Amino acid sequence: MAKEQGLLLLVAVLVVGIGTTTAVTRPGVWRLGQEGTPPAGSSVRYGGSYRAGRWVPATPGRQEWTGFQGRGPGSAK
Amino acid sequence: MGRSPLGSGPGPELVLWPLSALALPLLPLLVILLSALEGPRRLVMVVPQGQRVVSVPFTLQDGWLGSPRLALTAEIPAESSIELDVALLDGAGRSVLDLAKEGWRASGTWAEDGETGTWEESDTGVTLGLRPGRTGRFQLAVELQELLDGAGRPLPMPIVVRGSLRNHAVDVPLLLFTAAMSFAAVQVLLLATYAVSRCRRVQRSPEAAAGLRLEAAGPGLLRVSVAARWERPHDGPPAGSSLRTAALDLVVSDGLGRPWLRHREMVGVGRWSNDDDHWLSVRRQLYLRLPERDSWRVRVELPEDFRDAGEPWEIEWLQLTLEDGVVTAWPVTVLPLEGAARER
Numbered sequence: 172m173a174k175e176q177g178l179l180l181l182v183a184v185l186v187v188g189i190g191t192t193t194a195v196t197r198p199g200v201w202r203l204g205q206e207g208t209p210p211a212g213s214s215v216r217y218g219g220s221y222r223a224g225r226w227v228p229a230t231p232g233r234q235e236w237t238g239f240q241g242r243g244p245g246s247a248k
Numbered sequence: 249m250g251r252s253p254l255g256s257g258p259g260p261e262l263v264l265w266p267l268s269a270l271a272l273p274l275l276p277l278l279v280i281l282l283s284a285l286e287g288p289r290r291l292v293m294v295v296p297q298g299q300r301v302v303s304v305p306f307t308l309q310d311g312w313l314g315s316p317r318l319a320l321t322a323e324i325p326a327e328s329s330i331e332l333d334v335a336l337l338d339g340a341g342r343s344v345l346d347l348a349k350e351g352w353r354a355s356g357t358w359a360e361d362g363e364t365g366t367w368e369e370s371d372t373g374v375t376l377g378l379r380p381g382r383t384g385r386f387q388l389a390v391e392l393q394e395l396l397d398g399a400g401r402p403l404p405m406p407i408v409v410r411g412s413l414r415n416h417a418v419d420v421p422l423l424l425f426t427a428a429m430s431f432a433a434v435q436v437l438l439l440a441t442y443a444v445s446r447c448r449r450v451q452r453s454p455e456a457a458a459g460l461r462l463e464a465a466g467p468g469l470l471r472v473s474v475a476a477r478w479e480r481p482h483d484g485p486p487a488g489s490s491l492r493t494a495a496l497d498l499v500v501s502d503g504l505g506r507p508w509l510r511h512r513e514m515v516g517v518g519r520w521s522n523d524d525d526h527w528l529s530v531r532r533q534l535y536l537r538l539p540e541r542d543s544w545r546v547r548v549e550l551p552e553d554f555r556d557a558g559e560p561w562e563i564e565w566l567q568l569t570l571e572d573g574v575v576t577a578w579p580v581t582v583l584p585l586e587g588a589a590r591e592r
Binding site for chain 2: 173175176179180182183184186187189190191193194195196197200201202203204208209210211212213214215216217218219226
């Protein structure tokens with residue numbers, strides 16, 4: 172076996188090994204209790220998120236911008 | 249011209265191990281197939297307006313073999329929109345995750361270039377991929393917040409929410425990508441094995457004979473490839489053909505001009521047509537095992553012209569290609585030179 176053939180075989184084996192292992196073990200999948208929220212598709216709004224292992228409900232109003240009036244004279248708004 | 253001796257059997261030039269690498273890209277595809285064998289757990293919930301409906305309990309498994317994947321779809325009428333609250337409850341009934349989904353379903357007709365048809369689009373699904381941290385029983389709680397028709401009026405009807413749960417879902421796009429990338433790597437390996445040669449010479453001749461000289465010998469075979477094409481001197485569709493074979497002569501001689509092999513064989517003649525173009529062609533590969541390093545000369549000859557069903561065909565070109573040091577993936581007949589040398 173020539174050197175470059177051995178190297179190419181090694182590359183193919185590594186690609187299959189790493190790709191298949193990662194696809195099966197899925198180390199990137201969100202775990203319950205992990206920071207934040209898991210991805211869930213489009214038009215999904217979570218009612219809270221995990222902070223330091225605890226579910227913290229999002230307080231309505233604080234994330235809404237409708238109540239924000241800003242600063243400056245009333246005529247500028 | 250002496251009869252050519254029979255070819256010898258497969259030698260060290262038959263290299264098979266790179267072919268086994270073709271099994272590598274099949275491995276990720278096999279994993280996809282195996283994961284598809286896990287039937288999904290089905291959940292069906294009928295959700296009336298304003299009520300919280302809890303599903304039957306199901307198990308979410310933790311572990312390294314795939315990860316749980318929970319897909320929910322709300323079945324709503326056409327031209328409507330929905331707001332659905334979904335919560336994941338743990339074994340004690342506590343909500344561990346809650347979310348709101350805004351979905352819609354729309355349809356219509358299209359007309360373009362005189363053709364018409366209907367289209368339908370919707371976004372009513374939630375797909376959760378998560379690990380529970382610890383294997384346990386969970387439930388889903390679903391509440392219909394809002395179901396509106398196209399004009400924004402509430403629809404007073406229950407909806408059906410269908411769920412599908414797999415505990416060992418794998419990353420299918422990554423597996424497909426892995427299969428494609430490893431297939432590409434294996435292709436390069438096969439090319440690096442079977443499509444390389446130490447030395448390659450090509451001669452294209454307007455006559456029916458060609459000869460090439462090259463410094464050759466060493467591990468591997470010398471591949472002699474001959475391709476030739478004949479055409480008719482005038483246009484028009486040719487009459488029926490009875491021509492099947494043509495005589496191919498091969499002469500191999502060493503640096504001093506001594507012939508080591510005179511070989512004649514009948515090769516099949518292909519007949520081709522493309523619109524008003526008609527031609528005859530020959531393609532043949534022969535293999536030689538050169539015994540010693542020398543300046544070898546290879547000469548091939550085919551008939552200059554044919555008469556076929558009363559019609560003349562004349563040589564258009566002949567191409568001779570020599571490749572030294574090749575290995576093959578299948579057994580080939582090798583024309584031995586020593587035998588021919590002893591015969592003289």
